[in-house]
Amino acid sequence: MTLPGVILAGGLATRMGGGDKGLRDLGGKPILGHVIDRLAPQANPVALNANGDPARFADWGLPVLPDTIEGFAGPLAGVLAGLDWAAGQGAEAIVTVAADTPFFPTDLVARLQAARVQTGQPIALAASPDAGRKSGLGRHPTFGLWPVALRDDLRAALGGGLRKVVLWTDRHGCATALFEEPGPDPFFNVNTPDDLTAARARLEKAQA
Template sequence: MIPSQQITGLVLAGGRATRMGQVQKGLQLLQSEPMLTHVLRGLQPQVGTIIINANQDLERYATFGYPVVSDEIKDFAGPLAGLHAGLLRCETPYLVCVPCDSPFLPNNLVENLALALIANQAQLAVVKALDNESESPHMRAQPVFALMEGGLAPHLLSFLENGGRKITTWYDSLQMIEVPFKDAASFRNINTLEELRHYNQNFAD
């Protein structure tokens, strides 16, 4: 098992949120609190320290009390650019990343990923959960929920400098293990304002 103090948590909040009207998803209110607050509450007990990746509204993100890092790779190069920024600041042997729009994190996320990473001598452990939204439900990888070695920044930078942008393509270049989680609901993300209103209404009811 990896001690939590050896793991840095990275919350990815640096995207453009085009499906949510280009507002900052992590700052939108769920149950009267920013979605980011829910994510941080779920992640904090599982790691030693936390970094937030954001490219806009940096002062607002800084009010959450954790270091805020912006992409070194410019022009919104996707989640890998945020991951690269987090790895550059990572001072622990391991880093776990989660998105800012998934406020239902399971409390065994990091533990299960860490156990699989060590048991399989892998560089990267990725969540695999049930996809209920397709016509035929099946298990599929959830690539933005992942635990990895903390020293992968140079490898990732080389991938990005050569034009790579797809997160699963970079993952395929590493020693990777997919880790099944039964509770797919824990990895739901809120992509649109309509979905956010839906969850807020359900909580109100």
């Protein structure tokens, strides 16, 4: 089943010095371009969750979905914007990815769907091994599969001040799609100028 995809780009990028992280150059193309290239074969249609003037993303021709919760309420606000958009498309769920993570898996959506089917849970999040956590897993809350049926519950939770993704997902039941392949972290995200330098080096090595 093909699901709509939503790229989450609604943050303030404070550690990058502000602006849109997704518009920073990575190998001659904005980071967002790499993200779209990875998501488009896995999800259809694709939209972008971002605040401010949508014209800055016009080159991609994607619907731009602003947060409907004021005050930069975090990733869940972007998920809600995506769910409201998908409801208008007649979709039953969406998948989300982060706009600053250019190397995420090319089978992300298929594995999120499989995790949800295998467990019977309504939500699925991607995860990687993390020895520093009690569970041994580090979940990636911007990489998930979200049912449209829970959008009003999410709206109420955000209106009540909830911001932490896993508090809401675990309340409803959340499957985990584990990615533990050897090699560089596919969920490496570009938060700082040093991260951008590392991403450029990684891309150059992959293209060599």
